[in-house]
Amino acid sequence: MRMLLPLDRDLDDAQLAARYAYPEDLGAPFVRVCFVASADGAVSSGGRSEGLSSPADRRVFRLLRRLADVILVGAGTARAEDYRGARRPTTGRDTPPPIAVVTGSARLDPAGRLFTDTRVPPIVLTLAAAPAERRDRLTAAGADVVALDRLTPDAVLGELGRRGLHRVLCEGGPTLLGELVAADAVDELCLTVAPLLVGGRAGRIATGPDGEHLHRLELADVLQEDGVLLLRYRRDIRATPIE
Ligand SMILES: NC(=O)c1ccc[n+]([C@@H]2O[C@H](COP(=O)([O-])OP(=O)(O)OC[C@H]3O[C@@H](n4cnc5c(N)ncnc54)[C@H](OP(=O)(O)O)[C@@H]3O)[C@@H](O)[C@H]2O)c1
Numbered sequence: 587m588r589m590l591l592p593l594d595r596d597l598d599d600a601q602l603a604a605r606y607a608y609p610e611d612l613g614a615p616f617v618r619v620c621f622v623a624s625a626d627g628a629v630s631s632g633g634r635s636e637g638l639s640s641p642a643d644r645r646v647f648r649l650l651r652r653l654a655d656v657i658l659v660g661a662g663t664a665r666a667e668d669y670r671g672a673r674r675p676t677t678g679r680d681t682p683p684p685i686a687v688v689t690g691s692a693r694l695d696p697a698g699r700l701f702t703d704t705r706v707p708p709i710v711l712t713l714a715a716a717p718a719e720r721r722d723r724l725t726a727a728g729a730d731v732v733a734l735d736r737l738t739p740d741a742v743l744g745e746l747g748r749r750g751l752h753r754v755l756c757e758g759g760p761t762l763l764g765e766l767v768a769a770d771a772v773d774e775l776c777l778t779v780a781p782l783l784v785g786g787r788a789g790r791i792a793t794g795p796d797g798e799h800l801h802r803l804e805l806a807d808v809l810q811e812d813g814v815l816l817l818r819y820r821r822d823i824r825a826t827p828i829e
Pocket of ligand 1: 620621622623628629630633634635638659660661662663664666667688689690691692693737738739757758759760761762763765
């Protein structure tokens with residue numbers, strides 16, 4: 587057991603970016619997931635994550651976006667958080683990463699900020715079985731609509747991989763993360779723990795599908811600022827499979 591505090595080293599932006607760099611020469615999607623939760627495990631306050639955030643969390647959140655080729659979210663998050671396009675270009679590029687939304691229903695508002703306030707077209711990953719008129723409306727609103735036969739993590743990541751979008755930043759939400767966990771598709775989890783107790787009925791960062799899906803992680807980074815803990819876990823490739 588080792589004591590981590592007090593910390594004695596501040597990280598500037600370049601050092602922080604180096605710590606969060608994706609692996610080099612990726613030949614397939616690498617899924618980094620980021621979430622903020624309260625100390626008692628709540629994933630939202632008042633139905634949104636904003637109340638759990640902090641300057642430290644926002645700094646890392648913005649950095650993670652700048653390092654990504656694509657931002658992947660479930661439609662529940664895009665709707666609850668009124669998502670719009672990312673603002674800043676991916677490092678080394680001229681344009682920000684597109685937002686890719688997973689939605690079985692294609693129930694997204696074509697007049698919403700996702701379509702009207704963005705520098706690049708959002709990618710809508712939906713089902714071929716979703717109502718054609720909804721898909722057409724999203725295409726007319728400027729989205730790159732992809733109708734897949736199934737929306738499993740495999741199919742979604744396969745589509746991103748075909749587009750060369752390998753540095754994936756998944757910003758949630760809990761339903762999408764639950765599916766990624768079940769499919770063993772999470773390579774890294776960046777988890778901010780806010781020094782807050784929320785109580786109530788807020789969910790946790792991953793929910794469903796039924797059953798448990800244990801995957802071992804190793805702790806790669808522990809940073810703190812003003813009592814906010816910024817943890818980075820990655821897939822433990824040395825671990826023996828959990829039966
Ligand atoms: N604390 C944080 O860091 C954080 C991060 C993200 C979200 N949140 C919070 O989480 C809450 C939203 O939770 P959520 O679980 O609803 O979010 P979610 O996982 O973003 O969205 C769930 C929706 O995504 C679509 N979806 C995901 N996987 C699918 C699949 N395999 N097939 C078909 N559709 C799929 C479905 O959309 P359709 O219904 O359109 O079919 C489903 O209803 C909000 O309160 C938000 O603020 C917190």
